[in-house]
Amino acid sequence: MSALRFPDRTALIDERGALSYAELEQRAAALATALRTRLADTRGNSRVGVLCRNHRGFVETLLAASRLGNDVVLLNTDFSATQLGQVVQREGIELLVHDEEFDQTVDASKFTGTRLIAWAESTDNRKNTDNRENTENTGPETIDILIAQTDPEPAKPDRTSNVIVMTSGTTGTPKGARHDLSVSSLLPAALSHLMRVPVRSGAPIVIAPPLFHMLGFAYTTVGLGMGMPLVLSRRFDARRTLETIADCKAETLVAVPVMLQRILDVEDAPRTPSLRVVVCGGSALHPHLSDAFMDAFGDVLINVYGATETGWATIATPQDLRDAPGTVGKPSFRLTIKILGEDGRELPPGETGEIYTGGGLRFAGYTGGGGKRVRDGLTGTGDLGHFDEAGRLFIDGRADDMIVSGGENVFPGEVENLLGGHPDVAEVSVTGVDDERFGQRLAAHVVRNEGATVTEDDLKAYVKERLARYKVPRDIRFVRELPRTSTGKIKTRALGR
Structure with missing residues (x-):
């Protein structure tokens, strides 16, 4: 664990300053102790929802709930009150940790469980007692107050915590994706990552996508696991992101394509000589954008393809993007990808069909029921694509698009x-x-x-x-x-x- 290996190394930098790995561990342990008294089931069966922007409170809540063995549901900060109400009820969330700015949304969602505030502009109006005793004129406690008032106690969970990531929800109410995770299933993705994405232990990483999104969450775990300082900001601003990279001497940026375009649009942009790797994912990276970005920042761009349900599937290196613009790269180590026609027949290079994956993360269905189509042990992604003769994958669109x-x-x-x-x-x-x-x-x-x-x-x-x-x-x-x-x-x- 990074807290044991690098206790004095910076773990996280956000708008409130920096935390070392030792400080982050202490805060997460204290919060876990406080949460245990506020959960109805102390055996880890109660679910914790997180409705937060990118900051320390998100990470601390995730680590604290995991220490207790509680499942954590990552909630989209764009949810309407109706969507939030539907999801928290379906997922069985009993304790909701959210930012103060979402007070009205949570109120309108009719959530009746315990609430805690992860980020408040001021703690003056927050009551320092259990929220179950709050009166009409007081709001939920803040996790900062809980951490300050609680001495950490050892935690021995009866079960392993799972993290439930919502699908994008562009075509309806988002669904929670479950995975059967094991060391053997995570190892291929980790090895592929280390071989193709040259991130370095101890080097700061700026994570721009929301942490509730698979891309942001994945690189949060990568950063914490490798002892990298996580650099977080509650809202994305292209110029400020470049300034942050320059100030922190960050070597890695994680972003979605539209963020890269916004960065390219910055006039008189600050220089970022420390930047060695830019990981892009989450949506289609068009060839003109990848070419323009690398022309401006050098051959530092890496394109990753995957889904909430399937995790990482392919990684495109800068050379891949130069040689075959638009590609999402080659399959991750020990991960099988096949292009199948409607009759289930594997299609040759150049022919478009549905993308099926196997190995790595095993999708275990949606929390509300249902799953993806499975053929011969491979899970359908719902994406259409094709391979070229060099074995590089291209995404042609969604099957329903x-x-x-x-x-x-x-x-x-x-x-x-x-x-x-x-x-x-x-x-x-x-x-x-x-x-x-x-x-x-x-x-x-x-x-x-x-x-x-x-x-x-x-x-x-x-x-x-x-x-x-x-x-x-x-x-x-x-x-x-x-x-x-x-x-x-x-x-x-x-x-x-």
């Missing part, structure tokens, strides 16, 4: 990649729209670059020159911005028709 127009199959990603490379286009999303004649037609929602005057006809002609006629969007709508989730995925339903 494929557009059938006039009897032809069109994958939105191909059209998005092309339009995204147009010099006047900042962002684009392509979807299918019902059409009486063709069944479906393509619609593109485009954000122009500042000052650009490109027209609908210009973009249609651009696509027609480079792709088949049936891949030309019939509708092109210019918008100011694309609606996104907190993890950078586009909310296609919010685009309208």
